[in-house]
Amino acid sequence: MSGAEGVPAQRSSRHIRTANRYRVLRRVLAAGPVSRPELAAATGLSQATVATVTGELHRLGMVRAAGFEDSAGGRPRALLAADPAGGTLIGVDVAETYVHAEVFDLTLRVRASTRLAPAPGEDGPARVVERIARAVGRLLADDGAPAGAPVLGVGVTMPGMVDREGGVSVFAANWDWREVPLLDLLTRRIPYRLYLDNPLRATTVAELWFGAARGRQDAVVVNLGTGVGAGLALGGAVHRGASNGAGEWGHTTLVHGGRVCRCGRRGCVESYVGAPGIIRTLTELAPDAAAARAGDQTAVIAALAAGCRAADPVALRVLEVWADQLGAAVADLVNLLDPEVVVLSSWVAREFGAALLTAVREAVDRYALGRPAARAEIVLSPVEGNPVSLGAATFALEGALA
Amino acid sequence: MSGAEGVPAQRSSRHIRTANRYRVLRRVLAAGPVSRPELAAATGLSQATVATVTGELHRLGMVRAAGFEDSAGGRPRALLAADPAGGTLIGVDVAETYVHAEVFDLTLRVRASTRLAPAPGEDGPARVVERIARAVGRLLADDGAPAGAPVLGVGVTMPGMVDREGGVSVFAANWDWREVPLLDLLTRRIPYRLYLDNPLRATTVAELWFGAARGRQDAVVVNLGTGVGAGLALGGAVHRGASNGAGEWGHTTLVHGGRVCRCGRRGCVESYVGAPGIIRTLTELAPDAAAARAGDQTAVIAALAAGCRAADPVALRVLEVWADQLGAAVADLVNLLDPEVVVLSSWVAREFGAALLTAVREAVDRYALGRPAARAEIVLSPVEGNPVSLGAATFALEGALA
Numbered sequence: 163m164s165g166a167e168g169v170p171a172q173r174s175s176r177h178i179r180t181a182n183r184y185r186v187l188r189r190v191l192a193a194g195p196v197s198r199p200e201l202a203a204a205t206g207l208s209q210a211t212v213a214t215v216t217g218e219l220h221r222l223g224m225v226r227a228a229g230f231e232d233s234a235g236g237r238p239r240a241l242l243a244a245d246p247a248g249g250t251l252i253g254v255d256v257a258e259t260y261v262h263a264e265v266f267d268l269t270l271r272v273r274a275s276t277r278l279a280p281a282p283g284e285d286g287p288a289r290v291v292e293r294i295a296r297a298v299g300r301l302l303a304d305d306g307a308p309a310g311a312p313v314l315g316v317g318v319t320m321p322g323m324v325d326r327e328g329g330v331s332v333f334a335a336n337w338d339w340r341e342v343p344l345l346d347l348l349t350r351r352i353p354y355r356l357y358l359d360n361p362l363r364a365t366t367v368a369e370l371w372f373g374a375a376r377g378r379q380d381a382v383v384v385n386l387g388t389g390v391g392a393g394l395a396l397g398g399a400v401h402r403g404a405s406n407g408a409g410e411w412g413h414t415t416l417v418h419g420g421r422v423c424r425c426g427r428r429g430c431v432e433s434y435v436g437a438p439g440i441i442r443t444l445t446e447l448a449p450d451a452a453a454a455r456a457g458d459q460t461a462v463i464a465a466l467a468a469g470c471r472a473a474d475p476v477a478l479r480v481l482e483v484w485a486d487q488l489g490a491a492v493a494d495l496v497n498l499l500d501p502e503v504v505v506l507s508s509w510v511a512r513e514f515g516a517a518l519l520t521a522v523r524e525a526v527d528r529y530a531l532g533r534p535a536a537r538a539e540i541v542l543s544p545v546e547g548n549p550v551s552l553g554a555a556t557f558a559l560e561g562a563l564a
Numbered sequence: 565m566s567g568a569e570g571v572p573a574q575r576s577s578r579h580i581r582t583a584n585r586y587r588v589l590r591r592v593l594a595a596g597p598v599s600r601p602e603l604a605a606a607t608g609l610s611q612a613t614v615a616t617v618t619g620e621l622h623r624l625g626m627v628r629a630a631g632f633e634d635s636a637g638g639r640p641r642a643l644l645a646a647d648p649a650g651g652t653l654i655g656v657d658v659a660e661t662y663v664h665a666e667v668f669d670l671t672l673r674v675r676a677s678t679r680l681a682p683a684p685g686e687d688g689p690a691r692v693v694e695r696i697a698r699a700v701g702r703l704l705a706d707d708g709a710p711a712g713a714p715v716l717g718v719g720v721t722m723p724g725m726v727d728r729e730g731g732v733s734v735f736a737a738n739w740d741w742r743e744v745p746l747l748d749l750l751t752r753r754i755p756y757r758l759y760l761d762n763p764l765r766a767t768t769v770a771e772l773w774f775g776a777a778r779g780r781q782d783a784v785v786v787n788l789g790t791g792v793g794a795g796l797a798l799g800g801a802v803h804r805g806a807s808n809g810a811g812e813w814g815h816t817t818l819v820h821g822g823r824v825c826r827c828g829r830r831g832c833v834e835s836y837v838g839a840p841g842i843i844r845t846l847t848e849l850a851p852d853a854a855a856a857r858a859g860d861q862t863a864v865i866a867a868l869a870a871g872c873r874a875a876d877p878v879a880l881r882v883l884e885v886w887a888d889q890l891g892a893a894v895a896d897l898v899n900l901l902d903p904e905v906v907v908l909s910s911w912v913a914r915e916f917g918a919a920l921l922t923a924v925r926e927a928v929d930r931y932a933l934g935r936p937a938a939r940a941e942i943v944l945s946p947v948e949g950n951p952v953s954l955g956a957a958t959f960a961l962e963g964a965l966a
């Protein structure tokens with residue numbers, strides 16, 4: 163929650179207009195066919211502003227008339243809905259082991275998707291750009307988009323640190339990329355508006371628009387994968403920080419002087435609660451457990467999650483230790499930020515599901531202060547499919563609205 | 565940094581007007597006599613908006629004409645300054661061991677101050693309210709305020725959890741207060757507009773308006789006292805959280821399973837880096853040290869700080885251990901929030917001064933990720949006097965501008 167002093171310095175009427183469009187379109191997307199008075203009530207905007215904004219969205223081809231509803235005693239009310247054919251958005255999730263690209267209609271429904279895996283060693287900027295361009299080209303050739311819908315933009319997420327404004331991949335550890343001018347390289351290959359950011363930011367935007375952070379002022383999106391991070395949505399907006407680097411919760415300290423982390427420091431949250439950390443805990447607790455020999459990281463996590471569902475004592479013990487560590491680290495976010503909601507997201511959270519949720523809620527209650535703990539809901543992400551490509555496409559939608 | 569999606573739901577033209585007044589008055593206060601074109605350049609507002617807003621501030625009696633400056637070749641430019649006689653603001657810092665009240669003119673200069681210590685046992689709401697009212701009455705009787713300047717408001721900070729909107733002291737641990745309707749009680753005794761909040765919030769607002777967070781989008785104010793906390797100023801505004809409880813960095817985990825904290829949990833930041841934690845470290849490292857017998861907590865901290873200045877090996881060793889723990893905990897804030905500046909504030913930071921700053925900077929470099937660590941400045945608070953009563957008065961100023 164921000165006081166009035168919170169208005170950023172570049173506030174302008176243009177900025178307000180964009181924000182009002184966001185708010186109205188977000189609501190239309192969330193609610194389905196909706197009347198203007200309902201939009202005014204839901205957004206807090208005046209009826210006059212809603213009329214102006216829906217007119218603009220109509221001219222942009224983003225919303226269309228969707229019939230009428232009866233109004234008790236009054237005239238029937240005109241309904242509006244997002245126009246699937248109003249535009250096409252593309253989201254590309256570039257990870258270390260794949261490029262996953264999806265095309266969305268303007269209701270952010272997936273129309274087609276494709277995934278390319280790199281051949282070993284294909285991790286130089288030129289090859290990655292080539293792969294992104296190929297994925298986008300393939301999607302559009304497949305004609306996943308509604309006929310005639312213009313491509314409004316392509317959002318691309320890159321692992322590591324991203325200079326969003328400059329379009330630069332500042333640092334991608336696993337590929338040893340430094341200061342790669344990715345946007346320039348992509349622009350030569352892809353003839354649409356491009357938006358570059360990182361996956362944590364994309365996941366957060368996906369939750370804000372379409373997931374558990376919708377309508378919330380202060381939310382934390384806890385990403386549990388190989389790496390872990392906390393996407394912050396504060397005051398209703400993504401908090402990026404001074405260098406678009408906010409959210410590195412994975413490299414905050416859980417155990418001062420503890421386990422060595424892949425970042426080189428000791429005791430980081432990630433070294434306990436990320437997938438490799440969980441597996442390390444498993445091998446410490448039960449070096450001979452069958453789950454430890456299930457295969458690669460994904461297979462071991464799946465075996466542990468299955469073990470929890472089958473009440474396997476080793477799997478349950480790993481869950482207990484992990485949820486305790488995770489609960490302490492999530493409690494830090496709750497104490498520091500006092501959010502309305504904490505969303506557990508990404509593939510590790512999805513694997514464990516309800517068992518994780520219950521255990522984390524109990525652990526957060528143990529570790530967090532009473533009042534913020536009572537205030538913060540903890541939920542599993544309701545976003546289906548790949549939240550990163552959805553978020554990347556949402557960046558493109560935000561750009562088209564600006 | 566926020567995208568356009570960051571506009572809170574209650575944004576309105578009235579809100580914008582208040583924010584513009586803040587921005588212009590803040591600048592006038594910071595810059596001294598200043599011309600309208602300079603204000604436009606410094607605030608990013610249009611010249612027309614600056615003309616409107618300065619007109620409003622003039623009618624409110626807050627700014628006045630302050631002569632002219634030469635403009636190269638052009639007409640002399642009219643200058644504006646804050647009008648000290650435009651109003652009086654009162655800030656009251658209610659702590660467990662004192663009530664410290666100050667009266668400020670509209671340039672936020674202290675005109676008079678008073679401090680009342682409670683007699684033992686005088687910590688029921690009625691007695692505390694009585695003390696606050698007496699302090700305010702004494703200040704105004706002393707006529708610290710410029711003649712004829714109206715009292716624009718009284719800001720009061722209470723330790724613990726405060727429901728700012730409801731005017732309720734939700735929880736004050738040391739007095740065992742729960743849900744005390746303090747604003748109601750104060751309203752019966754003090755005939756001015758009242759603003760209730762907690763000291764961490766006040767310190768943060770003081771840094772935003774008058775200190776090291778001025779003009780910054782993302783700042784963290786690290787309060788180092790008996791308790792510790794991190795006031796967050798994100799997107800140029802105080803981040804309060806869902807229950808005005810944000811900033812409880814003191815009760816985030818530094819050592820999972822470590823020292824028992826006064827909150828009942830283990831390994832909290834505060835149990836290592838607050839004044840009692842430092843003293844505990846001293847007694848663990850050197851139980852026979854002279855500093856440990858210097859007297860009460862304040863005296864021991866002062867003795868340690870003096871020891872550091874005199875290169876006493878025990879004091880330097882305590883500083884080393886403390887700065888390492890503090891650096892790790894500050895690095896967590898840097899990694900998570902990616903701020904432009906971290907401000908070290910409150911009495912313990914002031915005691916150790918430059919020696920602490922140097923040691924913490926080194927430790928943050930060890931623990932934080934490279935990019936956010938390079939971006940974040942770490943500074944000692946430049947705010948003189950009591951930042952809590954200054955911030956409390958600033959709440960009253962914000963109220964008067966709204």
Ligand SMILES: [Zn+2]
Pocket residue numbers: 412413423424425426427430432433
């Ligand atoms: Zn790490």
Ligand SMILES: [Zn+2]
Pocket residue numbers: 814815816825826827828829832834835
């Ligand atoms: Zn604690």
